Amino acid sequence: xxxxxxxxxxxxxxxxxxxxxxxxxxxxxxxxxxxxxxxxxxxxxxxxxxxxxxxxxxxxxxxxxxxxxxxxxxxxxxxxxxxxxxxxxxxxxxxxxxxxxxxxxxxxxxxxxxxxxxxxxxxxxxxxxxxxxxxxxxxxxxxxxxxxxxxxxxxxxxxxxxxxxxxxxxxxxxxxxxxxxxxxxxxxxxxxxxxxxxxxxxxxxxxxxxxxxxxxxx
Amino acid sequence: xxxxxxxxxxxxxxxxxxxxxxxxxxxxxxxxxxxxxxxxxxxxxxxxxxxxxxxxxxxxxxxxxxxxxxxxxxxxxxxxxxxxxxxxxxxxxxxxxxxxxxxxxxxxxxxxxxxxxxxxxxxxxxxxxxxxxxxxxxxxxxxxxxxxxxxxxxxxxxxxxxxxxxxxxxxxxxxxxxxxxxxxxxxxxxxxxxxxxxxxxxxxxxxxxxxxxxxxxx
Numbered sequence: 537x538x539x540x541x542x543x544x545x546x547x548x549x550x551x552x553x554x555x556x557x558x559x560x561x562x563x564x565x566x567x568x569x570x571x572x573x574x575x576x577x578x579x580x581x582x583x584x585x586x587x588x589x590x591x592x593x594x595x596x597x598x599x600x601x602x603x604x605x606x607x608x609x610x611x612x613x614x615x616x617x618x619x620x621x622x623x624x625x626x627x628x629x630x631x632x633x634x635x636x637x638x639x640x641x642x643x644x645x646x647x648x649x650x651x652x653x654x655x656x657x658x659x660x661x662x663x664x665x666x667x668x669x670x671x672x673x674x675x676x677x678x679x680x681x682x683x684x685x686x687x688x689x690x691x692x693x694x695x696x697x698x699x700x701x702x703x704x705x706x707x708x709x710x711x712x713x714x715x716x717x718x719x720x721x722x723x724x725x726x727x728x729x730x731x732x733x734x735x736x737x738x739x740x741x742x743x744x745x746x747x748x749x750x751x752x753x754x
Numbered sequence: 755x756x757x758x759x760x761x762x763x764x765x766x767x768x769x770x771x772x773x774x775x776x777x778x779x780x781x782x783x784x785x786x787x788x789x790x791x792x793x794x795x796x797x798x799x800x801x802x803x804x805x806x807x808x809x810x811x812x813x814x815x816x817x818x819x820x821x822x823x824x825x826x827x828x829x830x831x832x833x834x835x836x837x838x839x840x841x842x843x844x845x846x847x848x849x850x851x852x853x854x855x856x857x858x859x860x861x862x863x864x865x866x867x868x869x870x871x872x873x874x875x876x877x878x879x880x881x882x883x884x885x886x887x888x889x890x891x892x893x894x895x896x897x898x899x900x901x902x903x904x905x906x907x908x909x910x911x912x913x914x915x916x917x918x919x920x921x922x923x924x925x926x927x928x929x930x931x932x933x934x935x936x937x938x939x940x941x942x943x944x945x946x947x948x949x950x951x952x953x954x955x956x957x958x959x960x961x962x963x964x965x966x967x968x969x970x971x972x
Contacts, residue, residue: 607856638825646864666881
């Protein structure tokens with residue numbers, strides 16, 4: 537059985553290694569599930585038919601034995617249903633993994649999205665400069681609480697799960713701020729996650745799919 | 755069987771009817787699942803022990819027969835597992851509902867959160883004024899795509915599901931902008947959702963739990 541994941545064969549330098557197909561790739565690598573890719577050039581418009589698969593034209597979309605779905609969080613949960621190494625089977629373990637998965641997507645990543653807006657997409661705009669302190673302050677308070685939660689556990693749901701794939705890839709988006717590095721429990725957690733061989737394989741696979749843009753036929 | 759949901763007995767006027775315990779309340783009302791509430795005063799600090807239940811000190815937390823979890827998205831999914839009226843049981847239906855649930859939480863709500871920052875929490879700040887046009891423009895593009903997806907279906911996953919509870923409560927957060935009202939498919943969808951008797955019961959129940967602040971012992 538093979539699943540198919542959509543991704544890009546070109547993105548700007550700053551996005552390489554950070555595109556969200558990294559998350560299902562990582563999950564597949566954790567359980568040894570083979571996957572194929574369907575790749576687009578991020579600089580080109582997506583075919584209009586792709587919006588039927590993914591309403592915002594983004595990646596990833598997963599196809600799995602006749603079922604298709606979008607949103608990397610939903611895809612992580614779908615893959616989690618396949619293997620308890622990704623999603624605990626006991627009731628409380630499942631509840632913890634699901635809660636922390638949504639926490640990554642709804643309580644932490646929105647702050648990192650706005651940080652990317654400020655640092656990359658709107659860099660140089662006046663509002664971005666003025667917004668930065670309050671955003672970093674709010675994110676810092678939230679990261680303090682996340683660090684406190686991670687003081688006494690190795691992984692968010694006790695043992696490794698899709699919640700950690702989500703949270704670690706979200707924390708990576710803190711970029712060159714000290715949001716993670718200034719909190720030892722968070723820094724240790726992120727190092728632990730990114731040291732997993734499955735993460736390294738997923739990252740290498742995403743990077744290998746980026747071709748030199750000039751080499752891609754127009 | 756009864757579940758317990760945490761909520762508030764006081765919030766500022768602008769938040770009344772919009773606190774996120776509305777979402778699990780609505781889900782419970784859809785399937786006739788009785789629930790009790792455990793209420794806090796939003797103006798008072800939460801007990802430190804509550805952060806073990808909810809890392810950001812927010813509501814809702816759900817307790818259900820010995821299991822506890824946080825994040826309203828995870829709670830909706832948990833409740834969806836109880837009843838197919840909330841979460842389809844066929845593979846593609848489940849995939850669709852889960853994908854759109856995450857879309858509400860990760861692709862639409864972050865924009866509404868920043869809109870709330872601009873319109874409420876940072877109203878009057880220079881960055882908020884400068885940021886508003888680009889945020890509304892980006893949100894508008896996303897709402898166009900959401901409206902297109904809703905042109906040919908009554909509910910996001912075909913039939914009603916937890917995805918609609920999430921998306922409708924998120925769209926309500928567009929407030930007095932024309933993001934929803936200027937898109938007829940979106941406006942009709944939101945009206946359809948908010949006309950459900952279960953939504954009305956959930957909203958009434960949340961509002962009934964807000965006491966006049968002066969009446970609450972200090």
